[in-house]
Amino acid sequence: MPGELMVRAGGKEYPILVGSGSYKEALPEILRRLGPDKVAVVSHPPLREMHGKDLEEALRDELPRHGRVIWFTFPEGEENKTLGTVTEGYRFLLRESLTREDMILAFGGGVVGDLAGFLAATYMRGVRYLQLPTTLMSMVDSSIGGKTGVDLPEGKNIVGCFYHPEAVIADVSVLRTLPEREVLSGLAEVAKYGFLYDTEILRGMEGWPEGRPPEGYDFAPLVRRCAAHKARVVGEDEMDLKGIRAFLNYGHTFGHALEAAAGYRMLRHGEAVALGMIMASRMAEWSGRARVPLVERHLRVLLPLLRDIPRPLEVSARDILGFMEADKKRGRSLRFVLLREWQSPELVESPPPDLVWETVERTLKDLHAAR
Amino acid sequence: MPGELMVRAGGKEYPILVGSGSYKEALPEILRRLGPDKVAVVSHPPLREMHGKDLEEALRDELPRHGRVIWFTFPEGEENKTLGTVTEGYRFLLRESLTREDMILAFGGGVVGDLAGFLAATYMRGVRYLQLPTTLMSMVDSSIGGKTGVDLPEGKNIVGCFYHPEAVIADVSVLRTLPEREVLSGLAEVAKYGFLYDTEILRGMEGWPEGRPPEGYDFAPLVRRCAAHKARVVGEDEMDLKGIRAFLNYGHTFGHALEAAAGYRMLRHGEAVALGMIMASRMAEWSGRARVPLVERHLRVLLPLLRDIPRPLEVSARDILGFMEADKKRGRSLRFVLLREWQSPELVESPPPDLVWETVERTLKDLHAAR
Numbered sequence A, B: 001m002p003g004e005l006m007v008r009a010g011g012k013e014y015p016i017l018v019g020s021g022s023y024k025e026a027l028p029e030i031l032r033r034l035g036p037d038k039v040a041v042v043s044h045p046p047l048r049e050m051h052g053k054d055l056e057e058a059l060r061d062e063l064p065r066h067g068r069v070i071w072f073t074f075p076e077g078e079e080n081k082t083l084g085t086v087t088e089g090y091r092f093l094l095r096e097s098l099t100r101e102d103m104i105l106a107f108g109g110g111v112v113g114d115l116a117g118f119l120a121a122t123y124m125r126g127v128r129y130l131q132l133p134t135t136l137m138s139m140v141d142s143s144i145g146g147k148t149g150v151d152l153p154e155g156k157n158i159v160g161c162f163y164h165p166e167a168v169i170a171d172v173s174v175l176r177t178l179p180e181r182e183v184l185s186g187l188a189e190v191a192k193y194g195f196l197y198d199t200e201i202l203r204g205m206e207g208w209p210e211g212r213p214p215e216g217y218d219f220a221p222l223v224r225r226c227a228a229h230k231a232r233v234v235g236e237d238e239m240d241l242k243g244i245r246a247f248l249n250y251g252h253t254f255g256h257a258l259e260a261a262a263g264y265r266m267l268r269h270g271e272a273v274a275l276g277m278i279m280a281s282r283m284a285e286w287s288g289r290a291r292v293p294l295v296e297r298h299l300r301v302l303l304p305l306l307r308d309i310p311r312p313l314e315v316s317a318r319d320i321l322g323f324m325e326a327d328k329k330r331g332r333s334l335r336f337v338l339l340r341e342w343q344s345p346e347l348v349e350s351p352p353p354d355l356v357w358e359t360v361e362r363t364l365k366d367l368h369a370a371r
Helices: A022-034 A045-060 A083-095 A110-122 A136-142 A172-177 A180-197 A199-206 A220-236 A245-249 A252-262 A269-286 A295-306 A317-329 A353-369 B022-034 B045-060 B083-095 B110-122 B136-142 B172-177 B180-197 B199-206 B220-236 B245-249 B252-262 B269-286 B295-306 B317-329 B353-369
Strands: A003-009 A012-019 A038-043 A068-073 A103-108 A128-133 A147-152 A155-162 A167-171 A335-341 A344-349 B003-009 B012-019 B038-043 B068-073 B103-108 B128-133 B147-152 B155-162 B167-171 B335-341 B344-349
Touching (some): A003 A220, A022 A167, A038 A083, A038 A110, A083 A110, A083 A147, A083 B083, A083 B155, A103 A110, A110 A136, A110 A155, A110 B110, A136 A220, A147 B083, A167 A172, A167 A220, A180 A220, A180 A245, A180 A295, A199 A295, A245 A335, A245 A344, A252 A269, A269 A295, A269 A335, A295 A353, B022 B045, B022 B167, B038 B045, B045 B103, B045 B172, B083 B110, B083 B147, B103 B110, B110 B147, B110 B155, B128 B136, B136 B172, B136 B180, B167 B172, B180 B220, B180 B245, B180 B269, B199 B220, B245 B344, B252 B269, B269 B335, B269 B353, B295 B353
Parallel strands (some): A128 A167, B038 B068, B128 B167
Antiparallel strands (some): B003 B012, B147 B155
């Protein structure tokens, strides 16, 4: 049995199961407990092609004779995380006669997890679902904590709700088929836990040759460690109202604007967050809030993860600040997570625009100088 | 202060405030407690025209200087309870920079309450909202209990979730401007509580001249009594999983099919439920499950509420059973609430189709003979 962590939130308690081969071990037991007739897998076509047979095998035996595994797949990419795709999902589930006694299984990265979670939360006022993340980023972050959502043209995750799965199953053996750039992008979120809570994680990453995990690296202990941090934070501040869960947005205020300005196809989420954390470390230093030097270590840990982004990155400080300004107009506060020292984050509202500008400019220069 | 009832569900506790003029009394205090900058009222244009000024007055004083009351109105009718309208709502709230610290106020009947609740549940992962029902039906039933939803062409409330308001404010003075047919339709839901739980309610209705409330009737005690039943049931079975809340669907399995078959413009929800309860009482008698005669009293209490429906009602038993069959194909079980005796409901799964057919046919004949 893989190591078991629990999330306590949404009036319930559910496990995070981390291990190699954990889904083949865990799924039969979960199905026996929940007893659905049908399991609707929400995924992308290439994932179905790669893992579909194995996944169906793990599910089949525990379904009743008249039971079925059904697939709702949609194309990859943030641009498909829309109400249009969700509506196709509702219609699909209706055609397949999915009932509130059945189950949804989110099988994919952050886009699949967010969209499948929203579908599960809102189809027939809620059906049970499982998170089976297939990317490092979703294993350590987005699959845990019940945040579901889809985008509008006006912005990411405008539509969504809190709705927790019955279990999160992080099977690190799936990472073997993940493109390396995706793995590196996920490591930015791993580093985030390091900066915020856990110096051991940083030391581990700093020990890697060229700052990247060696061949055959076993991700299970690292994923378990990050998932434990996430589970604890979610338990303490489920609805993101107490300024505790908000720390997990370290690097994200810059990062979201970067993603939007550069285009979601150009920059992976984790890459944007990595750049955003470098910017945040610089802002903390320049504003005098940081009591220790931060930038150098951020560059050391994070620049190696940005190896595969297109250079030069076609994005300007003007674009990035433009997106921040637009977000602010929509009632979203310009709130930054900054470090006072290692593992000591604080929230800073609306810093001086000049400081934001200089921070962004300088970091983009660093990035281009890094090759 | 109007009489105060509490709902305990969704991990919280919130009041139902019933009285004449209760919203003018209650709103300022609630706003002081919740402290929004903006209140987005979700409503229909005629309601805004009729009550908008009064409502804004009750809200204005407790908003900060830079605060605002904003209106999202959409046309009346079940056909507008769609994802399209909700999407317009998201965009409206974004344009008006509504944040998670602000508030939504549902001001209308069941359609407004369901849609506004879903909007509140899913905009930015949830903003707080109030239910201010303006119809008798929504005061005694749909505004209480956190069920939110919108329709797809395939069926009613396919999309939705459970999301509870901060308070329900039932101001019976608003009923004075409600068309009488709407009041009669709402009384069907009142009678439902009588049949299921409360013989006093039935005796009261039976005492009315011609079976309809006399001029100047004070609805507050009756609404409070019904709301108390609803609050208790929701507290016992919030998610509708224990077969307790399901009793509130008395008459609704027939009723939904009737509404769909006759067209939502032809038949009010309460009218369809009234007919559905007559059908259910007959089915209970004919199937031998009822230990006391039921039909006669159902006709006595309910037929007077159906005075204003179009006759002949253009709907056939074939259409009604067709809709039930289609619902069943979509995975919704054909589950009927039947009475064994007064105030003693039970759930019956998939009764013989012949029995359903005969029940429907005979009741439609009763209806047409009743004039």
